[in-house]
Amino acid sequence: MRVRKKKRLVLLFATGLTLGGLVFASRSTYIAYAASDNVPQTITTNNAGKTFVTASSGKLYAQYEGQWKEGYGYHRVNIIKEKGKSGRDSYIFCINWSKESPSNKQLTKQYQANPEVQWLVTDFAKGHDKAFERLDNAGADYDLADYWLYQTAIHLVACPNEVSPIDGKKPGDTLDKFAPQVRDKVLRLVNEAKKHKNESDSEIVLNQAKLNFDPSELNINSGDLHGDKYEKSFQVKSDQMHDIQVHAAESKNSKYLSGTRKNGSKVDWNNINADDNLKVSIPYSDMTNNSDFSFKIKATGHWNKRAKVAWIYGNNDPNTQHVAKWAIKATTVAMEGDAEMTVHVKPSFGSLTFVKKGTGNDKKTILPGTKFTLTADGFSQTQTADKDGRVTFTNLPLGKKFHLKEIEQPNPDYNGNYEKDIVELSGDNPQREVNLGDIYNDKKYQNFDITKNNIKGESIEGAQFVLIRKDWKEPFDHISVDEAKRQALRQVNGELVVGHGDQQPYIATTGANGHATFNKVLLDHPEEKYDYYAVEIKSPNGYALGTTPIKLPNVGPTSPDVVTGEMTDNTQPIPTTGSDYLLIEATAAITITCAVGGYAYYVSKKNKKEK
Known part of the structure; x- marks a missing residue:
């Protein structure tokens, strides 16, 4: 590229980039790479020797294809274009400062420019209104003015220390003579170009992925x-x-x-x-x-x-400008x-719920406080039945086979041995909410409450009873005291059981409230039902002994937790102590009885003598 200052022709040259992308003055190393593309393999330049432009003074002066517009500037550059092209896209930028502009030459593609030069070239291609910098006062020739501006910046970026063989000047030696507004634009372009250190920063992508x-x-x-x-x-x-x-x-x-x-x-x-x-x-x-x-x-x-x-x-000629x-x-x-x-x-978790009940009271007995554990491989959880008997296990990982086990039963009348494998939370189609409904404990013990009242409905204290178990519907309406004691339940290890005739029968005595209780009667065959009988074996003073056993029929697992029976004494009580009125009444009765008896004896003797 040729540059003229006043009447002296100055050649502008720039540092040549080798295939490795090396530049002078210990600058960074840029490695260009080859890739499949549609970049033209050759270009042909115009007659650059007859065209030049300068704008260092702030005004545009150009000679182009035989048309002259005289003017001098401190920095003139040859106008290099590709033959057959027009407009802004036809401009070609010289790289070397120390070589003639390539006029009327066919050039071959060599390698990709380094990022700084590439940014300047591609930014110029954006157009006058979109480029980073532009020259004003250029009139209709703003493309040519901007071309001069970007070409000057490329020289300063590519080879700031290279010396022209014509006058020994470097690319930046005349900057201080530029119009201030022009110099500032050149320097801003140079500084911006130097920020681009890699290919991706300096290229213009046309189709973002x-x-x-x-x-x-x-x-x-x-x-x-x-x-x-x-x-x-x-x-x-x-x-x-x-x-x-x-x-x-x-x-x-x-x-x-x-x-x-x-x-x-x-x-x-x-x-x-x-x-x-x-x-x-x-x-x-x-x-x-x-x-x-x-x-x-x-x-x-x-x-x-x-x-x-x-x-x-x-081209292959080392003297040819790049x-x-x-x-x-x-x-x-x-x-x-x-x-x-x-x-x-976030996996789904299952739940298991049920209500804990006992079989008593026709399966309506609630068993609050019952404790359960639910276990599986790497899993264990404990829950307690609430006041309504409800037990709920949550956050159960699906896909495990769980085992439910009762570990504590606070109601002593019921077995505490419920166990069950829970498989519904696994398999081909696992459930997420498993409801077992009501689960039952069989009744272990039956309690009985026997009352004895007099004909006035008042409690009788001191009546003694034994309890006898008979097969369901077995006839039984009378028994002697001795036989009742022989058949009566015995207390063994705190339980009332059948047999054990070598021990004394268990006797329950009514208290002041007239109640006698038989607690913890063992249901040793909870699946069967029996008839139980309370037999009075001793009545308190003044009352008759009840001769008819109190029948407590059809007792089994679903019976009320407490089975009750009642005996009423119909005899008139004979007082053993009392008031003076009662004593007088009794004496009078005895006197009358004796008088009647004496008179009868007298009449009998008289009748015998007359005969």
Whole structure:
């Protein structure tokens, strides 16, 4: 590129970039790479020797294709264009400061420009209204004015220390003579260009790639449990990409991925389509020991990238100037791990509930306070029946076989040995809410309450009873005291039981309230029913002994927890102590009896003598 200052021709040169991308003054090393693209392999320049432009004074002066507009500036550059092209896209930028502008030459593509030069070339290509900087007062020739501005910046970026062989000047030696507003624009361009250190920062991408998951986060919960699997669908959305692959970040989780094509065929995980129906499918049995589980799914693919870049053109002649020209570069870029989706699995938990009852009172007895344990592999939970007998176990991991066991029964009249395997929370279609309904404990002991009252309904204290068990519906209406004692229940280890004739019968005596109780009568055959009889074996003074046993029929597991019986004494009590009135009454009765008896004897003797 040629530059003239006043009447002296000054050649502008810049540092040449080798294939490795090296620049002078210990600058960074840039490595260009080859890729499949549609960049022109050759370009042909115009007659650069007859064209130049300068704008260092703030005004535009140009000679172009034989039309002159005289003017002098401190920094003139040759106008380099590609033959056959027009407009802003036809401009070519010189790279070397120390070589002639390539006039009427065919140049071959060499390598991609370094990021700083590339940014300047591609930013210029954006146009006058969109470029980072632009020159004002250029009139209709603003493209030409901006070209001069960006060409000057390229010299300062590419080879700030190179010396012209014409006058020994460096690219920046005349900056102090520029109009201030022009100099400031040049320096701003240079500073901005130096911020771009890699290719991706300096190119202009024409088709941004898109690769993402829909949804971006997959949350799986209890509502996604279908049969024996947690399942939820997702899709992979993409644009400008091909050969999309989907995989779990950790290979051990790849088994949870499944999917089908739109036509119903099995999905190819190395070539995913946008309309593929993809699923995360996790056997619920894999979640039995997890309260929460997360893993990541990644998508990768190849981007059909198209970008504006700057290419360096030259030839094999070392004296030929290198130039930069923007072009569209088409490449295939592998996007490793470009998209990622986190899968959160919050497994469903089951519950178990029931009401604890006893068989007594026609199976209506509530057994509050009963304690249970529910156990499984790696799991244990204890719950206690509330006042209504309700027991509830929650947060039960599905897929386990549980065992329910009664461990404490506060009601001494009932067995505390209930056990059951709970299998409903596992299998091919696990339940999530298991309700056992009412579960029963068989009655272990039966309690009896016997009362004795007089004809006035008043309690009789001191009456003694024994209890006899008979087969259901066995005839029994009378028994002697001695035989009753022989057949009576005995107390053994705190329980009232049949047999054990070598021990004394158990005798219950009515208290002041007239009640006699037989507690803890052992139901040694809870599945059978018996008739029980309370037999009075001794009555208190003044009362007759009850001769008819009190029948307590059909006693078994579903009988009331306390079976009651009643005896009424119909005899008139004979007082043994009392008031003077009672004594007088008794004496009078005796006197009358004796008088009547004496008179009868007298009449009898008289009748015998007359005969």
